[in-house]
Amino acid sequence: MTKAVSGFSKLTKEEKINWIVETHFSNTIEAKNIIKQYWNDDATLQKLHDEFIENTITNFYLPLGVAPNFTINGKNYTIPFAVEESSVVAAASKAAKFWGNRGGFKTTIINTEKIGQVHFIYKGDKQKLEQFFNEVKPKFFSETESITKNMQKRGGGILDIKLSDKTVDLENYYQLHATFETKDSMGANFINSCLEQFAKTLKEEALNFTSFTEEEKNITVVMSILSNYVPNCLVRAEVSCKVEDLAEKHIENPQEFAEKFVQAVRIAEIEPYRAVTHNKGIMNGIDAVVIATGNDFRAVEAGVHAYASKDGKYSSLSHAKIENGIFTFWMEIPLALGTVGGLTSLHPLVKVALEMLEKPSAQELMQIVAVAGLAQNFAALRSLTTTGIQQGHMKMHLMNILNQFNATEEERKQVVKHFERNTVTHSAVVDYLAEIRK
Numbered sequence: 001m002t003k004a005v006s007g008f009s010k011l012t013k014e015e016k017i018n019w020i021v022e023t024h025f026s027n028t029i030e031a032k033n034i035i036k037q038y039w040n041d042d043a044t045l046q047k048l049h050d051e052f053i054e055n056t057i058t059n060f061y062l063p064l065g066v067a068p069n070f071t072i073n074g075k076n077y078t079i080p081f082a083v084e085e086s087s088v089v090a091a092a093s094k095a096a097k098f099w100g101n102r103g104g105f106k107t108t109i110i111n112t113e114k115i116g117q118v119h120f121i122y123k124g125d126k127q128k129l130e131q132f133f134n135e136v137k138p139k140f141f142s143e144t145e146s147i148t149k150n151m152q153k154r155g156g157g158i159l160d161i162k163l164s165d166k167t168v169d170l171e172n173y174y175q176l177h178a179t180f181e182t183k184d185s186m187g188a189n190f191i192n193s194c195l196e197q198f199a200k201t202l203k204e205e206a207l208n209f210t211s212f213t214e215e216e217k218n219i220t221v222v223m224s225i226l227s228n229y230v231p232n233c234l235v236r237a238e239v240s241c242k243v244e245d246l247a248e249k250h251i252e253n254p255q256e257f258a259e260k261f262v263q264a265v266r267i268a269e270i271e272p273y274r275a276v277t278h279n280k281g282i283m284n285g286i287d288a289v290v291i292a293t294g295n296d297f298r299a300v301e302a303g304v305h306a307y308a309s310k311d312g313k314y315s316s317l318s319h320a321k322i323e324n325g326i327f328t329f330w331m332e333i334p335l336a337l338g339t340v341g342g343l344t345s346l347h348p349l350v351k352v353a354l355e356m357l358e359k360p361s362a363q364e365l366m367q368i369v370a371v372a373g374l375a376q377n378f379a380a381l382r383s384l385t386t387t388g389i390q391q392g393h394m395k396m397h398l399m400n401i402l403n404q405f406n407a408t409e410e411e412r413k414q415v416v417k418h419f420e421r422n423t424v425t426h427s428a429v430v431d432y433l434a435e436i437r438k
């Protein structure tokens with residue numbers, strides 16, 4: 001068993017690596033080489049990355065791919081994706097091309113409201129608490145002025161603060177439930193700073209509120225934190241065309257395809273096991289763009305899946321219908337994103353990704369990300385309801401298998417050619433490689 005280490009964070013990077021390889025690896029030289037192989041030669045760039053987190057020992061690469069030809073509200077985009085799954089970018093590009101030829105993607109911002117809460121315990125008369133809240137409410141705004149000044153200049157700020165009684169669910173539990181507009185920033189730091197000031201004001205003002213008894217004055221703030229559930233920070237993405245216009249390779253009968261597609265979405269709407277995988281496919285596109293643009297994909301994931309359960313049962317995020325000969329496929333999704341602050345001005349590749357998208361506002365980025373999700377979902381459902389998913393997936397996975405077996409350039413060419421006409425499976429590739437290596 002490994003012994004615990006003390007003062008690890010105080011060690012230099014070299015010392016940390018030495019401790020790790022000596023403690024956990026049998027081949028210390030090889031482990032050290034691999035770790036260091038991923039260091040960047042540019043010391044300034046490496047230092048920047050080292051300082052993003054604590055105890056950095058190296059970099060962990062994800063491929064950054066692009067899918068061009070996305071038409072969104074008539075504008076053309078090249079969308080960057082940071083993702084390791086082999087089929088995601090190819091699927092996005094295919095869906096972009098398919099819908100580019102059929103009017104493109106249409107998106108609308110439904111709302112951009114963010115949420116934060118101060119969770120507190122108050123033991124006493126509810127009416128007195130309400131009276132207290134109404135009296136001190138202006139102070140929550142005035143005492144956060146130094147925090148909100150700049151945000152207000154950009155058109156954002158605190159929208160409202162409400163007192164919420166949660167005592168039915170938990171004894172003596174109340175909240176300050178606040179809503180915010182954070183414009184082009186994701187707003188986590190802004191919201192949390194406001195909330196911590198609200199909490200301070202709440203506690204201090206309670207001590208001065210003469211109608212409170214001594215016990216009532218003693219409000220306990222349990223915590224102050226933004227919510228990653230943002231059902232009112234919502235974007236809609238949609239595609240539609242005449243059913244007959246869906247015809248393409250593998251879609252010989254567009255009516256049949258459209259009906260099967262709608263059925264597939266219905267299944268995800270009513271069946272949670274399918275819904276989770278269906279939504280995972282949507283997140284393949286969403287997370288990849290969220291990561292490439294320096295946003296917090298854990299926050300997005302948490303909020304999106306909570307939204308998928310908003311009606312009490314986990315369900316599909318996307319929907320589809322055929323009405324009057326028109327096929328429509330759409331999705332409404334909560335996305336709290338930023339194009340300023342956080343990593344956006346720090347990470348050189350994030351800056352590149354944002355410039356590739358022509359420096360979008362947070363609202364524009366919400367629309368692009370939603371489209372990446374819908375496109376991915378379309379591509380997955382199209383494959384699932386026609387050829388099956390493995391044909392495309394295994395074609396993309398072929399390179400991984402070839403890399404695993406250190407195939408030479410010549411072998412690669414031969415294998416790729418062979419599998420243009422044959423079904424790719426792991427064992428078929430291994431067998432074929434063995435055959436040509438004989």
Ligand code: MEV
Pocket residue numbers: 085277278279280281282284380381384389
């Ligand atoms: C794989 O990463 C994603 C899919 O499973 C999504 C789906 O089933 O809809 C193909």
